[in-house]
Amino acid sequence: MPHSATNSANRLDRLPISKFHKITIGALAFAYFFEFADINTFAITAPKVRVQWGSDVSHIAYVTSLSFVGMFLGSVVAGALADRLGRKRTLTLTTMWFSVWSLATVFAWDMLSMGVFRVLTSAGLSAMTVVAVVYLNEMFPKAQRGKYQAYVIVIGICGTPATNLIASLVVPLGEQTWRLVYLWGALGVLFLLFLRRLAESPQWLESRGRHDEAETVLRGLEAEVTAEHGELPAAAAPVETEPTAKPGLRMLKEKRFLFPTILLSVLWITQTIGFFGFSSWAPTLLAAEGVSVEDSIFFVALTTVGAPLGSLLAALVTDRFERKWCLVLFGLVIAGSGLLYGLTFVPVMVVVFGFMVNLFERGYTALAYAYSPELFDTRGRSLGTSISYGIGRLSNAAGPLIIAALYSGFGYMTVFYFIAGTWITGALALAIFGPATRKLHQQTPEPV
Template sequence: MTSLRRLSVRDLIDGRPFGRFQTLLVFLGFMTIVLDGFDAVVMGYIAPQLKLDWGLSHESLGAVLSAGLIGQAIGAMAGGPLADRYGRKPVVVSNVLFFGIWTLATAMSSDVRGMVIFRFLTGLGLGAAIPNTSTLISEYAPQRMRSFLITVTLCGYTAGGAGGGFISAWMIPAFGWRSVVLAAGVLPVILGVILMALMPESLGFLVARKKGAAAVKAIVARIAPEIARTPYELVQDAQSPHRSSSIRIVLAPQYRMGTAMLWCGYFCVLFLIYLLSSWLPTLVKEGGGYSVSESAIAMAMFQVGGPIGSLAIGWAMDRWSKHWILAGVFLIGAASVAAIGETSQYYLALCGLALVVGFCMSGGSVGMTALATGYYPTEARATGSSWMLGIGRIGAILSAMLGAEMLSLGWSMSDIFTALVIPALIAAVAVLAHKRWDTPRAAGVIQHGAIPHDKDASKPVSTNP
């Protein structure tokens, strides 16, 4: 008689090589984030031309840029709890379709008011895509390469932003700004249909929710066919002893201070990234006296640095102290930001420094997402990650407004970039402070009774082929 084999989801994934099923998932996640990144920064690329065509003031342009960021903040904070309740896949797919459709509407805008409304609605979809995609990837990634795989996926954001820069530099002069926005809307709709067919639900979520036995069996057969051919039970990796909402778990005493440091650091990082994403082309054009195409290329260099930094930082985080790696790159980023303000008359140097800032700050932001997904338990992982991104989006909203205000006050390029050193330094301090409260408990390791796992009460998913 064959005995029943009992193992956790984490043991199932960690005990096997990274296979084709997971590679497909990472590719789908990467493409989702590529289009999210393209769509999120497309308004920054068209801003100089839009301002010229419509005769917009800095304040009106700031309202258009801020509307999408407000939507992203709300979408991120709502999307995580929804994904922890209903599943990662339905939230990711619906949000990709949602932001694609409203981006198409944005391309048809005829006035500022309509564009503000459409960008707000677009932002609702954009905000939920990154945290829930990264959560899904983290739950299929072996622990030994989790940070790297998350950063591989999320570097799609800056890859999409960089690709958008080169596309914009070609399409805006040739076809006008609406052509770029149309491209940013059509592609997500196509991808959403593909995701419906190919993207799996999280195995950890299915087991934690004790549902979808057929789906669990199909997923196990693709990850570990030798296990699928024998009787087995899957149990949840770690579970709170009390049934609590995901939000209450994120704010529970054992996570509270670590959560606060993640929020503080990510707020500052996104403040800096989005200010540059929204205003760098305008700053380069007006502060340096360059053309629209030259300013778009400088912005593209900032975006190119992101995926390079994401891969390098993720690789390093899997080998050395995550916190010290992130703090170090944020400090280098701070120095590079200060240097940009002093090199506005040297185009090649400006582009090179923009690349370094993108490497450090955009790459570091992806590293912080990997840090967050490893900090919380399964039943609160999407919420913990998405709320960090939601708080970060508030910084992004303020950055768009502050960028418009600084330009309206007549600040020089040097003054603006000197001021931007401050958030980079705060982010480095917050990451190091988080180290004090970071423990392996959220990754499924039970320490000090923080997350006891009552295996008899867990009602594991059992499959007997």
């Protein structure tokens, strides 16, 4: 039997950006900051611990690859938990999870314990990311959610240079000071200070049939916004919708859930291999082709200045133009810039094209974070986003092996042809099969 919606989405969509939105931005940006901080800690400390524990380079590779397996498992589990326990509670649990295991890494005693702790930390990092993406999507008005998703990443991405700076100061101080880098990563647990100010997603409550609780949250938010901005415009009328299947893997039988999951898996596989293939291998390949190690690291450092600017660029275009076509354009620019990067050894050109890759890649990621959850209704949003994002991260367990084989067998340029090809594949898949989300939301009322 059809039933009336509590109308959460329509009521939230007509709210102006207010204090509770800004608190949500602050909380998510804080979590993202330590996610970006923690994701690079092993790469920064690996040279030190390898020598200290007498480990082989292959051990570093195993830990790195298994971390991406952890990311896959963490994101899928988090998607299911967010459907069962709620967005707010799962966001809290996943942030606490990666913080606790980062703290545990402070006390690692050999490469095996380090590997276990890093895999568990990585699972939490990926889990937190997908839940945060879904939470923001459901709490912000659809006309502006893309912009604020990008703003969250602009702030969050500063965690990477901040961690690099802290590591450069503390790691050289002594034999054991590398442990302080993981202590820094564990500070994400301070997210708990924001908890009291965050609301559960009314859309999730509504999807679970908890209409009275959704109504309570909505009225509280509306009263707060009215006190801040004055009388609110009327919300669009509730729509009659058919109940959908209960959340869970059984939803993979539904075409409207399976198709976007496959499409987004292609998007995240090509983004992951394309991004990590470039960022992880660029300095190594430059050095292997005769550029000094010092210069290769310096050149790559200069190119990363484009990363936060890319998120700002995404904020400017994401709500003005159809996100699908922004993603297609950004993907093609990354492919071209990455290829040109590999073709030149002129220092200025290396920096320019590397800057372009970083600029548009971070913009692409911000756009994809906004686009992905829009392809699902509330019941499928968390699980669909998490499965596709997790598969993307899992693909990088094989990505480095493919790139190493291409370099050994066919040479330097083949690697950049491969990386460009992954971005072009993602762009074409979106261009041909990707739904236009503005049109999608205008024509299809959301089932609850």
